[in-house]
Amino acid sequence: MATEKASARTTSTAGGRLPDGTPRLHIDSLLDDRAVHVIVCCGSGGVGKTTVAASLALRAAERGRKVCVMTIDPAKRLAQSMGLTELDNTPRAVNGVIPCDGANSGRLDAMMLDMKRTFDEIVQSHQDTERAQAILDNPFYQALSSSFAGTQEYMAMEKLGQLRNAAATTGQWDLIVVDTPPSRSALDFLDAPQRLGSFLDGRLMRLLAAPARGAGKLTGKIVTVGFTVVTGTITKVIGAQVLKDLQLFVASFDAMFGGFRERAEATYRQLQAPDTRFIVVAAPDRDALREASYFVERLATEQMPLSGLVLNRVATVPLPQLTRETAIAGADRLDEAGEHAVVSGMLRLHADKMQLAKSQRRMAERFCSAHPSVAVATAAALPGDVHDLDGLREVGQALAND
Amino acid sequence: MSDRNKPHAPRGTPAPRSGDWPKVQLHVVSGKGGTGKTTVAGALAIALATGGRRVLLMEVEGRQGIAQMFDVPPLPYEERPIAIAPGGGDVYALAVDPEAALLEYLEMFYGMKRSASALRKLGAIDFATTIAPGLRDVLLTGKAIEAVRRADQGRHPAYDAIVMDAPPTGRISRFLNVSSEVGNLAKVGPIKNQAESVMAVIRSPRTAVHMVTLLEEMPVQETLDGIEELHEAKLPVGAVIVNMLRVPRLSPPSLEAASEGRLDRADIEAGLLAAGLPKNLNLDKATDALIDEATDHAERVTLEQSQRIRLNEANRPIYELPEMAGGIDLSALYSLAKMLRQQGAC
Numbered sequence: 001m002a003t004e005k006a007s008a009r010t011t012s013t014a015g016g017r018l019p020d021g022t023p024r025l026h027i028d029s030l031l032d033d034r035a036v037h038v039i040v041c042c043g044s045g046g047v048g049k050t051t052v053a054a055s056l057a058l059r060a061a062e063r064g065r066k067v068c069v070m071t072i073d074p075a076k077r078l079a080q081s082m083g084l085t086e087l088d089n090t091p092r093a094v095n096g097v098i099p100c101d102g103a104n105s106g107r108l109d110a111m112m113l114d115m116k117r118t119f120d121e122i123v124q125s126h127q128d129t130e131r132a133q134a135i136l137d138n139p140f141y142q143a144l145s146s147s148f149a150g151t152q153e154y155m156a157m158e159k160l161g162q163l164r165n166a167a168a169t170t171g172q173w174d175l176i177v178v179d180t181p182p183s184r185s186a187l188d189f190l191d192a193p194q195r196l197g198s199f200l201d202g203r204l205m206r207l208l209a210a211p212a213r214g215a216g217k218l219t220g221k222i223v224t225v226g227f228t229v230v231t232g233t234i235t236k237v238i239g240a241q242v243l244k245d246l247q248l249f250v251a252s253f254d255a256m257f258g259g260f261r262e263r264a265e266a267t268y269r270q271l272q273a274p275d276t277r278f279i280v281v282a283a284p285d286r287d288a289l290r291e292a293s294y295f296v297e298r299l300a301t302e303q304m305p306l307s308g309l310v311l312n313r314v315a316t317v318p319l320p321q322l323t324r325e326t327a328i329a330g331a332d333r334l335d336e337a338g339e340h341a342v343v344s345g346m347l348r349l350h351a352d353k354m355q356l357a358k359s360q361r362r363m364a365e366r367f368c369s370a371h372p373s374v375a376v377a378t379a380a381a382l383p384g385d386v387h388d389l390d391g392l393r394e395v396g397q398a399l400a401n402d
Numbered sequence: 403m404s405d406r407n408k409p410h411a412p413r414g415t416p417a418p419r420s421g422d423w424p425k426v427q428l429h430v431v432s433g434k435g436g437t438g439k440t441t442v443a444g445a446l447a448i449a450l451a452t453g454g455r456r457v458l459l460m461e462v463e464g465r466q467g468i469a470q471m472f473d474v475p476p477l478p479y480e481e482r483p484i485a486i487a488p489g490g491g492d493v494y495a496l497a498v499d500p501e502a503a504l505l506e507y508l509e510m511f512y513g514m515k516r517s518a519s520a521l522r523k524l525g526a527i528d529f530a531t532t533i534a535p536g537l538r539d540v541l542l543t544g545k546a547i548e549a550v551r552r553a554d555q556g557r558h559p560a561y562d563a564i565v566m567d568a569p570p571t572g573r574i575s576r577f578l579n580v581s582s583e584v585g586n587l588a589k590v591g592p593i594k595n596q597a598e599s600v601m602a603v604i605r606s607p608r609t610a611v612h613m614v615t616l617l618e619e620m621p622v623q624e625t626l627d628g629i630e631e632l633h634e635a636k637l638p639v640g641a642v643i644v645n646m647l648r649v650p651r652l653s654p655p656s657l658e659a660a661s662e663g664r665l666d667r668a669d670i671e672a673g674l675l676a677a678g679l680p681k682n683l684n685l686d687k688a689t690d691a692l693i694d695e696a697t698d699h700a701e702r703v704t705l706e707q708s709q710r711i712r713l714n715e716a717n718r719p720i721y722e723l724p725e726m727a728g729g730i731d732l733s734a735l736y737s738l739a740k741m742l743r744q745q746g747a748c
Binding site: 044045046047073075076077182283285286287288316318319321322326329330331333334337339340341342343344345346347348349350352353355356359363383384385387 | 434435436437467470570572618619620623648649651652653656665669670672673674676677678679680683687688690691692693694695696698699701702705725727728729730
């Protein structure tokens with residue numbers, strides 16, 4: 001018990017006792033670091049990324065930073081509490097920011113990402129009205145911009161680039177906090193834009209686009225044969241009209257971007273900028289921590305700066321010295337005697353909590369021993385939903401005090 | 403569970419092919435990320451196989467969640483047995499790989515296997531399986547329908563039921579409806595026919611889309627939105643499965659007392675003494691801590707109750723599964739399967 005208590009003091013008051021020696025993620029040092037201009041919150045779906053991103057943004061603003069937070073699909077009530085009533089890509093001031101002493105310069109703007117609108121805006125900014133409309137009306141563009149796996153990630157990065165530019169030119173923000181799309185895998189955020197970019201820029205698209213530009217460009221027998229097989233197959237499988245739509249789409253897109261891949265790569269490189277930090281958010285369960293592991297390893301490979309792991313929704317144990325076994329034995333004793341039913345229930349409740357905390361700790365330990373240098377901050381599981389600024393403030397406080 | 407939600411009538415001893423979905427062959431399991439839909443799909447597969455039936459559990463998102471859950475090596479694109487259900491049933495598993503499904507499809511319908519390598523070199527396979535509007539989803543749903551149809555066509559191995567661990571709530575309608583959309587995009591041609599025959603099964607009473615949720619604001623909202631979308635797309639909505647429910651340890655009056663801060667301290671201290679807790683435990687601190695835990699629990703249960711009322715608006719059968727405090731392992735899956743059966747899922 002003695003070692004557990006010691007580690008509880010050094011790493012956590014939230015009950016998520018991490019292995020001794022696990023470095024702490026100092027949230028306030030991160031938020032106060034004026035050299036940091038972008039914080040990206042990543043993680044698999046359902047771990048509370050949006051809440052963590054919004055909490056960090058609010059805390060930074062109340063500590064004097066000028067912050068813009070980009071959220072993706074926040075809970076309705078949380079969005080309303082931040083004044084986000086419309087999904088319109090426009091950052092709006094959040095009312096109710098309470099600056100700490102001497103931090104009056106702080107402010108918070110929030111926006112919700114509209115994936116399709118972001119894509120449409122790119123098209124409109126690169127084309128005259130008529131050609132832009134032709135692209136916007138193309139069925140392939142509509143499918144691509146509204147439903148493809150990967151588009152949301154791409155647009156999130158695109159929007160981040162726009163916000164970063166706006167911040168640099170107007171000085172209206174000195175910190176941008178971004179939430180990332182609820183992908184099945186956290187890695188999608190890094191991979192999807194390039195996948196989409198290299199597809200749009202790839203050989204197949206060039207081949208498909210060729211007839212619309214005049215087949216004369218197709219020289220070389222191999223290419224021609226390959227082309228015939230492909231278009232033949234596609235025509236056979238999906239029909240000629242579809243192929244025509246597709247070719248038109250590719251041709252107009254190609255003319256517009258002259259290198260979608262380059263654009264995707266440039267956006268990607270922004271994530272390696274020295275003023276960017278990543279935070280990986282996970283819940284203490286097997287799936288989420290496995291995703292977090294992949295992501296941490298990937299960031300290291302890509303030389304993208306990881307600040308640390310936020311372990312969210314950790315079960316709190318206010319009385320760790322009362323073991324699960326003792327609590328159950330006590331409850332059994334009361335039940336046998338047929339008295340104090342309420343206390344018996346409370347003891348069983350405590351036993352449940354101890355078991356949950358133990359299983360969570362096992363998961364967290366596995367992660368920490370695999371990644372001993374990753375700094376960790378924990379936030380306790382709250383009994384209710386976070387749906388207002390007070391709730392966000394509470395989460396931010398918990399992360400900072402961890 | 404004093405205030406359990408019981409929207410369906412209690413049933414007697416379950417006979418084979420009884421339960422709430424006797425006609426359903428394709429069980430599609432969706433849910434928001436983090437709600438445990440893979441776990442529920444696994445438990446449902448075991449439950450459906452119970453008593454000697456053969457069930458295929460399909461995974462379509464390439465994350466090998468089924469293999470991890472059943473503690474077996476990563477699944478290939480091949481149907482193989484992974485679990486035996488109580489009473490002798492078999493659960494088979496298949497991780498559908500879009501690329502393999504595409505090649506299989508091209509071969510089956512067009513005898514085109516040999517052009518596969520040319521297609522791959524040009525990136526056409528990548529195109530079809532990752533980017534092409536919905537083609538990937540056509541292949542994935544198409545594979546499920548192919549498995550459903552085997553029984554009609556007398557082909558082997560035929561299954562009594564297919565359980566699909568499907569994409570999350572936000573994408574499920576689009577995923578299932580993809581064949582009809584591709585059908586609209588392709589006005590004529592073989593893919594149009596294929597799309598129509600897939601939709602004929604998906605829109606029929608042979609399919610049910612079940613939604614897994616937690617009793618929390620976001621997942622419940624997504625579930626209700628998802629059900630509405632399914633209705634609009636004329637897709638058959640199945641049950642709502644509430645997962646990771648807290649086991650209520652206090653009676654409703656005690657819960658009320660806890661949430662209003664009216665728990666009697668002296669009473670609790672007396673109870674703790676009667677429970678014979680270790681002498682070194684500080685009674686005062688222990689009482690504080692247990693009251694805190696009870697208050698949090700009461701708040702949580704109150705939240706769950708308000709969300710349960712919202713879920714009832716959907717007017718679907720609701721099954722409830724508890725949080726497994728020890729985590730999800732094989733024995734937990736079998737327990738969950740049993741609970742699904744007891745509540746009439748099959």
